[in-house]
Amino acid sequence: MDFLREVFKGSNRFILRLALIAALGGLLFGYDTGVISGALLYIEPDLHPSGFEAQAFVGALLVGAVIGAAMSGWSADALSRRRTMIIAGAIYVVGALASAASQSPWELIWARFVLGFAVGAASFVAPMYISELAPKRIRGGVTSFNQLMIVSGIFASYIVNWAFGGAAGNWRWMLGLAAIPGAALAIGMYFQPFSPRWLASKGREEEAREVLGMVRDEDEVEEELSEIDEEAQIDSTWRDLFAPGVRAMVVIGLVMAIAQQLIGVNTVIYYAPTILKLTGLSTTSAITQALSVGITNVIFTVVAILILDKVGRRPLLIVGTIGCVIALVVLGIFFASSTLKQDFSGLALVCLIVYIAAFAVGLGPVFWLMISEIFPLHVRSAAMSLSTVANWATNFLVSTFFLTLTGAISVEGTFWLYAGFGVAAVIFFVLKLPETKNRSLEEISEEVTDEAVGTT
Numbered sequence: 003m004d005f006l007r008e009v010f011k012g013s014n015r016f017i018l019r020l021a022l023i024a025a026l027g028g029l030l031f032g033y034d035t036g037v038i039s040g041a042l043l044y045i046e047p048d049l050h051p052s053g054f055e056a057q058a059f060v061g062a063l064l065v066g067a068v069i070g071a072a073m074s075g076w077s078a079d080a081l082s083r084r085r086t087m088i089i090a091g092a093i094y095v096v097g098a099l100a101s102a103a104s105q106s107p108w109e110l111i112w113a114r115f116v117l118g119f120a121v122g123a124a125s126f127v128a129p130m131y132i133s134e135l136a137p138k139r140i141r142g143g144v145t146s147f148n149q150l151m152i153v154s155g156i157f158a159s160y161i162v163n164w165a166f167g168g169a170a171g172n173w174r175w176m177l178g179l180a181a182i183p184g185a186a187l188a189i190g191m192y193f194q195p196f197s198p199r200w201l202a203s204k205g206r207e208e209e210a211r212e213v214l215g216m217v218r219d220e221d222e223v224e225e226e227l228s229e230i231d232e233e234a235q236i237d238s239t240w241r242d243l244f245a246p247g248v249r250a251m252v253v254i255g256l257v258m259a260i261a262q263q264l265i266g267v268n269t270v271i272y273y274a275p276t277i278l279k280l281t282g283l284s285t286t287s288a289i290t291q292a293l294s295v296g297i298t299n300v301i302f303t304v305v306a307i308l309i310l311d312k313v314g315r316r317p318l319l320i321v322g323t324i325g326c327v328i329a330l331v332v333l334g335i336f337f338a339s340s341t342l343k344q345d346f347s348g349l350a351l352v353c354l355i356v357y358i359a360a361f362a363v364g365l366g367p368v369f370w371l372m373i374s375e376i377f378p379l380h381v382r383s384a385a386m387s388l389s390t391v392a393n394w395a396t397n398f399l400v401s402t403f404f405l406t407l408t409g410a411i412s413v414e415g416t417f418w419l420y421a422g423f424g425v426a427a428v429i430f431f432v433l434k435l436p437e438t439k440n441r442s443l444e445e446i447s448e449e450v451t452d453e454a455v456g457t458t
């Protein structure tokens with residue numbers, strides 16, 4: 003495989019290490035969002051939350067993530083990508099320990115809210131940091147390590163929930179364990195270099211050259227540095243987000259962000275056992291079968307990593323989203339037909355697996371990757387932050403109102419609604435999405451800013 007051959011070559015091995023440490027941010031994102039559904043079963047008899055409080059254990063993290071994503075748009079520029087990740091690591095530790103030590107529902111809600119700041123920050127600063135260090139030939143794959151860590155974190159949370167099921171004080175362990183990767187992230191990032199693009203944007207050219215020297219072959223450093231330098235000269239304000247070429251990219255970022263959630267991925271992931279139970283399975287078999295959804299997500303994210311730099315982002319995103327739409331339509335038909343439910347009860351699981359595999363090669367990794375690629379350096383933090391805020395806010399709305407929605411328009415109606423959003427997204431991607439494969443971040447942004455000043 004081209005990607006595997008490249009990634010173990012020379013200076014790329016160092017990139018691999020940098021990417022894996024930064025992607026611990028993704029591991030925590032996945033773990034902290036995933037762990038609560040299982041932990042809830044044990045928190046309930048212990049802390050006796052009201053219905054609203056139990057929902058807030060989930061929602062508080064998502065709202066915190068919106069705020070964390072908004073604030074880190076500023077800090078990734080002002081303090082650096084690297085320091086923002088160190089702070090996120092420290093917040094992960096504090097949030098995990100505070101969650102584990104909570105004595106009342108509201109203490110836990112506050113702890114989860116604070117944890118959300120780190121989740122929101124790391125969710126986009128990790129891919130941003132990795133893509134600013136990675137060489138263009140393998141940028142898609144290594145940046146998507148972050149997505150691989152997210153899905154591995156979700157999967158690890160299932161395993162932890164299962165392993166600690168019978169232990170005393172189990173939910174405290176489930177929530178507290180996240181302090182370990184949190185500390186590893188903070189300490190690991192402390193020893194990592196700054197992003198060369200951030201250094202150049204602060205006029206620290208010598209240091210930028212030094213970092214590029216660590217992650218590129220000698221003959222590539224000067225050429226890349228002069229490209230970066232040219233871009234780093236541009237000063238910016240928030241208003242630049244609305245300059246013509248940039249504005250088009252901001253719209254693309256927002257559409258991808260919102261589509262990634264409106265297609266219903268988190269309801270499929272977290273309600274998979276509930277969906278399977280509706281087909282007549284017992285709770286234990288539903289939970290066991292739902293595990294296969296988690297494993298499929300991990301396996302197909304690996305597939306995406308291996309082929310993103312060869313096949314390109316556009317085809318994967320379009321084909322992946324079409325796959326999700328087909329799975330959702332069939333799932334809806336399944337729920338609408340009593341014959342299918344009776345004679346083909348395994349069809350629901352097949353649909354869920356097809357859906358998650360298609361998401362894992364498309365909207366899952368490609369959204370986070372492309373928002374780290376399509377924005378010029380001078381607006382990158384602000385624009386990525388905006389897309390990430392939209393992503394978490396939509397995640398909050400979809401997760402909160404899933405059950406209300408199924409009550410109002412039925413289970414099949416809900417899946418068809420998600421499918422409708424997916425169709426709209428596919429049309430938009432076909433018409434508007436650029437290809438960023440094997441182009442340097444500066445080549446991509448030159449096109450965007452040229453358009454902004456009307457020269458193309």
Ligand code: BGC
Nearest residue numbers: 152153267268299366367397
């Ligand atoms: C999404 C998450 C989702 C995860 C699962 C991420 O890219 O942003 O909302 O839970 O993928 O695969």
